[in-house]
Amino acid sequence: MRRFWHTRELSTVAILALEAIVFTWYLWPEGGRAHPFLNGPNGLLILKYSSIYGIAAIGAAIVIISGGIDLAPGAVIALTSVVTGHLFVKSGWPLAPSVAAGLLTGAAAGLVSSWLIVRVGLPPFIATLGVMGIARGVAFIITEARYYDLSRTIPPGSRLLGVPVDWVAPVVMIAAACVFQFLMKRFQWGRAVFAIGGNETAAVFTGIAVGRVKTSVYVVAGLLASVSGIVLAVAQGQGKADLATGYELDIIASAVVGGASLAGGRGSVVGAVLGALIFGVLRNALPQIPGATFYDRLIVGLVVIVIVVLDQVLVRHER
Amino acid sequence: MADLEFRDVHKSFGAVRALGGVSFAVREGETHACVGENGAGKSTLLKIVAGILRADRGEILWRGAPLRVGSPHDALAVTDRVGRLDEPAMRSRAAALLDELHVPVSADRRMEHLSPAHVQLVQVARALAFDCRVLVLDEPTTSLTDAEATQLFGVLAALKARGVTILFVSHRLPEVFRLCDRITVLRDGHHIATFDREAATVDQVVRAMVGREPPGHVPRERPAGDARPALSVRDLVRRPRVNGVSFDVAAGEIVGVFGLVGSGRTELVETIFGLARPDAGSVDVHGHRLAPGAPASAIRSGVALVPEDRQRQGLFFNLSLGDNLALPGAALVSHRLIRRREERDGAASQIAALSIKAPGLQVTPDRLSGGNQQKVVVGKWLGIAPRVLLLDEPTKGVDIGAKYEIHNIIRREASRGMACLVASSDLPEVLALADRILVVRDGRLRGELSAVEADEERVMRLAAAPAEGPA
Numbered sequence: 013m014r015r016f017w018h019t020r021e022l023s024t025v026a027i028l029a030l031e032a033i034v035f036t037w038y039l040w041p042e043g044g045r046a047h048p049f050l051n052g053p054n055g056l057l058i059l060k061y062s063s064i065y066g067i068a069a070i071g072a073a074i075v076i077i078s079g080g081i082d083l084a085p086g087a088v089i090a091l092t093s094v095v096t097g098h099l100f101v102k103s104g105w106p107l108a109p110s111v112a113a114g115l116l117t118g119a120a121a122g123l124v125s126s127w128l129i130v131r132v133g134l135p136p137f138i139a140t141l142g143v144m145g146i147a148r149g150v151a152f153i154i155t156e157a158r159y160y161d162l163s164r165t166i167p168p169g170s171r172l173l174g175v176p177v178d179w180v181a182p183v184v185m186i187a188a189a190c191v192f193q194f195l196m197k198r199f200q201w202g203r204a205v206f207a208i209g210g211n212e213t214a215a216v217f218t219g220i221a222v223g224r225v226k227t228s229v230y231v232v233a234g235l236l237a238s239v240s241g242i243v244l245a246v247a248q249g250q251g252k253a254d255l256a257t258g259y260e261l262d263i264i265a266s267a268v269v270g271g272a273s274l275a276g277g278r279g280s281v282v283g284a285v286l287g288a289l290i291f292g293v294l295r296n297a298l299p300q301i302p303g304a305t306f307y308d309r310l311i312v313g314l315v316v317i318v319i320v321v322l323d324q325v326l327v328r329h330e331r
Numbered sequence: 332m333a334d335l336e337f338r339d340v341h342k343s344f345g346a347v348r349a350l351g352g353v354s355f356a357v358r359e360g361e362t363h364a365c366v367g368e369n370g371a372g373k374s375t376l377l378k379i380v381a382g383i384l385r386a387d388r389g390e391i392l393w394r395g396a397p398l399r400v401g402s403p404h405d406a407l408a409v410t411d412r413v414g415r416l417d418e419p420a421m422r423s424r425a426a427a428l429l430d431e432l433h434v435p436v437s438a439d440r441r442m443e444h445l446s447p448a449h450v451q452l453v454q455v456a457r458a459l460a461f462d463c464r465v466l467v468l469d470e471p472t473t474s475l476t477d478a479e480a481t482q483l484f485g486v487l488a489a490l491k492a493r494g495v496t497i498l499f500v501s502h503r504l505p506e507v508f509r510l511c512d513r514i515t516v517l518r519d520g521h522h523i524a525t526f527d528r529e530a531a532t533v534d535q536v537v538r539a540m541v542g543r544e545p546p547g548h549v550p551r552e553r554p555a556g557d558a559r560p561a562l563s564v565r566d567l568v569r570r571p572r573v574n575g576v577s578f579d580v581a582a583g584e585i586v587g588v589f590g591l592v593g594s595g596r597t598e599l600v601e602t603i604f605g606l607a608r609p610d611a612g613s614v615d616v617h618g619h620r621l622a623p624g625a626p627a628s629a630i631r632s633g634v635a636l637v638p639e640d641r642q643r644q645g646l647f648f649n650l651s652l653g654d655n656l657a658l659p660g661a662a663l664v665s666h667r668l669i670r671r672r673e674e675r676d677g678a679a680s681q682i683a684a685l686s687i688k689a690p691g692l693q694v695t696p697d698r699l700s701g702g703n704q705q706k707v708v709v710g711k712w713l714g715i716a717p718r719v720l721l722l723d724e725p726t727k728g729v730d731i732g733a734k735y736e737i738h739n740i741i742r743r744e745a746s747r748g749m750a751c752l753v754a755s756s757d758l759p760e761v762l763a764l765a766d767r768i769l770v771v772r773d774g775r776l777r778g779e780l781s782a783v784e785a786d787e788e789r790v791m792r793l794a795a796a797p798a799e800g801p802a
Contacts, residue, residue: 198669200661203650207658210649216606217644218711219630219662277649 020271020323024286027319031290035297048300056178060247062292063181064089065259066285068240069266070185070192071233073284076267077196078229079209079276080129080136085237086259087147088121090252092241094151097160097251107166111242118238119231121147126230130223140230144260151253163249181243185285188236192281205229210277237263265312266291269319290315333392334359334496335380335465340389342375342520349375351520352389357465362487362497364511366504367540371517371730373500377469380498428456433485451479455486458495465496472506484510504533516540540731559618561750562634562719564603567612572598574774575612580719580750585741587765588754591794595774596754597639600721603752604636605629616719630662635712639723645708646696653678653692656711663715681710685740702733709740719750726760738764758787770794 039049048054068085075082096114099105105113121143128139170177196202204225208215215222245251268274269290270283291312298308333356342350350372357363367373378384380391380398391398429436434452442450451471458466468487472480487510491497501507507514514531516523516539523539560579567576572595580586590596602609608624615621622628626636638644647655656678657669678692685706689699696704705726712720722741726734741764745751755761761768768780770793778793 199667200664200669201667203654203658203669204661206650207647207654210647211643213644214647216626217636217638218658219626220658221627277647 021280021282021286023323024270024283024290028286028290028293031293035293039297039300049297054296056182058289058292058296059182060178061295062288063185064240064244064247064256065263065266065291066185066288067181067188067243068233068237068259068263069270069284069288070188070281071236072263073267073270073272073279073281074192074196074205074229075136075233076264076272076274077209077276077279078205078226079212080226080229081140081264081274082125082230082233082237083137083140083260083264084121084125084144084147085233085240085263086256087144087151088118088234088237089241089244089256089259090254091121091147091151092118092238093245093251093255094154094160094253095251096242097162097245098154101160101162101251114242115235115238118234118236118241120234121237122231122234123227125234126227129230130226148253155251155253157253159253160251161249162245162251166246166249177246181247184239184243185288188239189282189285192232196281201225201228206277208276262291263288265316269316271323290319333357334394335398335498336392336395337376338390338392340376340379340391341387342372342379342384343387348520350379350386353517353520353522354389355515355522355525357496357498358513359496360491360494361512362491362499362510364507364514365498365500365517366507366514366536367517371540372520373517374469375520376517377467377498377500380467424460425456428460429453431489433489451483452486455483455490458490463495465498466490467498467500469500471499472501480506504536507536508533537731560615561617562603562752563615563618565613565615567599567602567614568610569598569602569607570610572774573602573609576771576774576776577612578769578776578779580752582718582750583745583748585745585751585753585764585766587761587768588752588771589756589758589761589768589790589794590754590771591756594771594794596756596771597723598774599771600636600723600752600754601638603629604634604721606636627662630659630715630717633716633718635659635715635717635720637709637712637720637722637725639727641701641705641708645711646704648695648697651693651695652682652689652699652707655696655707656681656714659711659715677714681714684713685710686736700730700733702729702736705729705733705737706740709737713740713744717749719752720744721752721754723754724756725753726755726757734760758790761790762787 036047036050039047041047068089072082072085092114095117096110099113100107100110124146125136125140125143128134128142129136132139134142166172166177172180175183196205204215204220207218207220208222208225212222241256244255248255266287267279267284268287270280270285270287272279272284294312294315295308298304298311304311336354336356338354340350340353342348353372353376365373365376375384379386426437434449434456436445436449436453442453445453455466455468455471466487471483484506487497487499499507499511508528511528513525513527514536515525516536518540526536526539559581561582561584562580564579565577567573574595576599578586588596588599598607601607603614605621605624605626605628613620613623614629616629616632616634619632621632621634629636647658650658653675657674660674660677675692681687682689682692687699687703687706687710689703696707699707709722709725720741725741726737729737738760741751741753753761753764762782762785765785766782768782768785768790769776770778770780770790772794780789780793
């Protein structure tokens with residue numbers, strides 16, 4: 013039981029629940045009107061928009077656990093939306109190959125990052141900063157300031173593989189979280205990622221294929237970012253080069269709030285998803301509080317600091 | 332009369348008990364040594380005296396009255412901090428003090444420009460500056476050469492002549508016997524004995540420290556059988572530290588590689604294991620050529636390396652003991668899914684076989700003592716049942732008890748047919764363990780001695796004296 017309560021994910025769940033309760037109470041409507049926060053459609057909205065961050069945050073958490081950092085996901089999201097939109101709308105490809113090409117773009121961005129890190133020896137911050145610029149730049153070159161309208165071909169209310177289009181993002185996020193939680197906790201690959209993040213020198217001395225594992229980590233992160241890109245493109249009904257600007261920091265923040273340590277070797281995939289939901293709820297509820305409009309970025313910033321400080325105090329307490 | 336008296340001092344860090352009721356007295360004006368293995372509790376005791384830590388239970392009496400030390404600020408002189416003596420107002424006083432103690436340092440020098448030895452001496456002199464009555468020193472000679480240590484002892488003798496009580500913590504017995512009037516032995520957080528120097532022998536003190544008789548060289552029967560070499564190194568070059576090395580190790584044989592710091596000893600074993608890509612030469616294991624520069628290939632061929640620095644190269648402090656013990660196996664198995672039960676059984680059997688003291692498989696290695704951490708690094712490799720075991724400084728920084736245990740583990744594995752290569756700069760260790768000793772200097776083998784013909788002098792002569800040429 014002690015172990016159960018010390019599970020890091022559980023404290024993230026507690027923070028999320030506390031947050032939901034506070035907003036439910038604070039936004040309670042007068043005189044029997046519908047609750048602006050606590051209702052089905054709003055819940056789906058939160059889930060849908062959190063998923064865009066959440067799916068990429070799974071990749072960010074894995075990169076951070078391996079001792080690295082990825083600044084590219086925001087730009088990869090935009091590039092993916094542009095590539096898929098271009099092929100689907102402009103070149104008239106069917107949906108499936110267009111999406112596949114978008115996903116390949118994300119994987120390729122990850123491959124370039126990992127090549128710069130593993131082979132060239134650049135620090136992950138610099139390598140992915142460069143890839144971030146390149147991906148965003150390529151997106152602008154392709155679109156030339158236009159955007160691809162996807163809403164006409166994927167109308168709201170349609171279904172993808174039997175799933176209502178609004179539910180695709182949350183379903184993909186939950187599925188990805190399950191798959192990668194399992195890969196990280198029960199597979200040799202996941203343990204190698206933790207080992208490399210904990211002590212890369214010892215990993216080399218233990219015969220772990222450090223270069224190959226790191227490459228896979230950045231490819232996975234790129235791939236998940238491009239999944240976010242597809243999801244965002246479908247949600248907004250467009251592929252655009254300036255989509256998801258600045259998302260990389262929210263994505264990293266989600267992973268960190270979910271327990272990932274930038275020192276490496278510590279973190280959780282499920283935690284990253286919960287972290288994305290914490291921010292999703294904040295971003296949804298704060299604008300509904302009268303007068304809070306200008307405070308929401310400030311509050312989001314404070315929340316990051318408070319949660320991470322709280323986490324460190326708890327870790328220290330356990331020792 | 333007792334100047335400083337410890338009464339039933341207890342201190343625990345979480346589940347680890349550092350001091351379990353220590354009582355002894357330091358007499359006024361005497362020089363008192365406190366000795367013990369790593370983890371015996373010496374440093375914890377000193378930190379309590381200095382006010383850095385607080386005892387859980389028990390008290391320290393200072394001339395019969397309880398000593399209340401709230402913070403290091405209130406404490407006696409603990410020469411643990413680097414002081415500065417360069418303020419102009421203090422210059423003449425400082426110069427006089429340094430002169431009185433024959434410390435060959437100008438009062439105008441900045442501390443950062445002093446050698447470690449002179450820093451130590453200045454710290455001791457600083458103790459005099461405020462007329463201290465008790466001086467506590469924690470391993471003051473670890474970073475000093477013999478000549479510098481002699482100088483420090485001269486200063487301490489001068490202090491003693493002035494009636495200063497000195498409590499001296501060390502694990503170097505020769506200096507303890509040279510300097511101290513009485514010797515207190517701690518082991519596992521308990522006071523074992525206090526000896527008068529005149530009445531004690533080094534053997535008595537060592538036995539009290541270790542708690543058992545120290546074994547010497549153990550004659551060992553080599554298993555007969557396969558005469559072909561298990562490990563065969565030919566003309567191995569890794570510039571600039573390995574310059575053409577060839578030798579064989581037979582199955583069941585323990586070969587020592589002795590070399591001083593910088594001799595190429597570590598680079599040699601790391602190149603054999605594939606951590607560095609050789610510029611030339613080859614490594615064969617049971618007739619199978621290893622791929623150059625690929626540790627995973629070496630592991631698959633049955634080669635394991637226990638590295639020199641367990642903290643940096645051996646252990647994952649974010650992973651459980653079970654994971655640490657299971658990780659080398661990942662390079663061998665084809666299945667991608669972790670087999671929990673299999674790993675748990677394997678880890679438990681290593682913990683039992685090496686008698687690793689740990690509260691469970693789930694704890695992280697930082698909860699273990701240095702000796703047990705080292706056994707984990709050995710155990711993680713024994714778990715894959717290697718045919719060739721390379722060990723680099725296998726007992727560096729572990730206490731005497733763990734050292735003997737690790738030596739016995741190596742002997743046991745060799746007697747079961749493992750080829751062991753022990754690289755070490757610890758000469759007694761190499762002499763105690765090896766059937767055959769290879770001496771390295773400047774990246775070349777300078778000689779080979781059998782266990783029978785080897786002694787400290789012959790090995791050292793080969794290792795240290797370039798003028799005499801190779802044997």
